Amino acid sequence: MKWLQSLTVLAACSALVLISGDPAVAGTNFGYGNVGASKKDDTIAAAVAIHYTSSGNSGGSGTITSADSNWTPPACWYAPEWSASDFQKFRQGVYFSAVHDPDLPSDVRGDISDENQNYANGDYDNYNLDKEKEGMWWGPQQNPNASLADQSKCDKDPFWVKKGETPDVPQAVKPETLAGLAYEQIHVPGTKVTLAPSGASKVNLPTWAWLDKGDFQPVSVTASLDAPGLHIEATTVAKPVALSINPGTKDAELLPASGKCVLNDDGSIGQPYARGKADETPPCGVIYRRSSGNGTFDLRATATWEITWTGTGGAGGSLPDGEYGNNQAVTVQEIQAVNR
Structure with a gap:
């Protein structure tokens, strides 16, 4: 099961509320350029957000809609989410929520455990903590105005990207992505x-x-x-x-x-x-x-x-x-x- 699918089931079963105890638990606050922003302490940085600035008669009375019914703003995209240490805390929080949720199906709990092992001891050598200043973990972000089906099309597991590089991944954030999101903000x-x-x-x-x-x-x-x-x-x-x-x-x-x-x-x-x-x-x-x-x-x-x-x-x-x-x-x- 993909990472996003695991979190979806986990959220449905336990709402991923913050719970007391260590390690710190980060919620999955999927949304408009601000994913994983919930935090228990100040050591978990919020996700990289998309910022909007307006000019002209931006205080208008309504938002425009596309005259082309076949076009819609981006529903989801991949963007920088976590430093290595923040990603470690996030993953540990997900795992902590999973093992303490008696209603969570065992196969989902197992998937989350396997994923944590991969990030901790597998392909990435302890969440890439030794590369803290060399890059960031990228993950999916969703447009809340899009349908859930379209939001879930970005289901790729979080992946590591070196600083200054743009990954060769479909739906990775790019200027055209931001242009479509800005369209939706025009008043x-x-x-x-x-x-x-x-x-x-x-x-x-x-x-x-x-x-x-x-x-x-x-x-x-x-x-x-x-x-x-x-x-x-x-x-x-x-x-x-x-x-x-x-x-x-x-x-x-x-x-x-x-x-x-x-x-x-x-x-x-x-x-x-x-x-x-x-x-x-x-x-x-x-x-x-x-x-x-x-x-x-x-x-x-x-x-x-x-x-x-x-x-x-x-x-x-x-x-x-x-x-x-x-x-x-x-x-x-x-x-x-x-x-x-």
């Missing part, structure tokens, strides 16, 4: 558009929709990972490129017909209504063909964000466009004609 502003007329829209007359140039600016998030002899980072940038209008009813005509209003040169979308434009067709808007009666239509404006990234060593590329939108209620009335 963008809401998309409540300005409408004209400002009160109720009228059947068969254009409703103008626009966003001022200051409403949307590029947003970026940088994800970085630092360990002895290793620095990896990636900056993911979201740039607004278009706004799509869904009028909330099939009885409407979109302007333009595609429903996608592109960004103007000054960063605005659409065009503000002004007196004297009543007979003009707005570059962004909608014409409702029936009234909303006693209710309203939920007009939804969804912004499209173009996603690019750059990373350590000149790496870079693009990721699927992101989307984020909001609903707003629109009242549509019939035009009242007066006969004289």
Whole structure:
């Protein structure tokens, strides 16, 4: 049974709670770049964490989602986890929890014991304690937003990596990994558009929709990972490129017909209504063909964000466009004609 599978069963049986006594017990706090961080004393260092910094309008109202349903951020990856001495304490803690758990299946207990023997007396010569300053133990980390099935795909046993080296292992952390994780951290502003007329829209007359140039600016998030002899980072940038209008009813005509209003040169979308434009067709808007009666239509404006990234060593590329939108209620009335 693989190391991760053993810990999964152990966690299910005993929840891997910290228990009193020696040796110190480290929990398996699997999660977003911070695995094995629980500790009994200050001698067990937390795992190497991924840090995020934002720029631009990062205080937005929501996170973007990928327009490509086939793409998702990384579910798991391998990264530096422990120094040699920390790994020894971690493994001893796992073993200590196992042997004191009466509900743990004997085969799992045996697997953990065999693994400990391998690290202590087998391939690695006492957890590589004599190489404390020469490298680190790498292990799996998981994205808590991913499914458990996808998280568990990183099931390789912890492995030793020399300082300054990047292992030739599928799913080892790299700039592209961090770019995908940074994507998930991007917050963008809401998309409540300005409408004209400002009160109720009228059947068969254009409703103008626009966003001022200051409403949307590029947003970026940088994800970085630092360990002895290793620095990896990636900056993911979201740039607004278009706004799509869904009028909330099939009885409407979109302007333009595609429903996608592109960004103007000054960063605005659409065009503000002004007196004297009543007979003009707005570059962004909608014409409702029936009234909303006693209710309203939920007009939804969804912004499209173009996603690019750059990373350590000149790496870079693009990721699927992101989307984020909001609903707003629109009242549509019939035009009242007066006969004289």
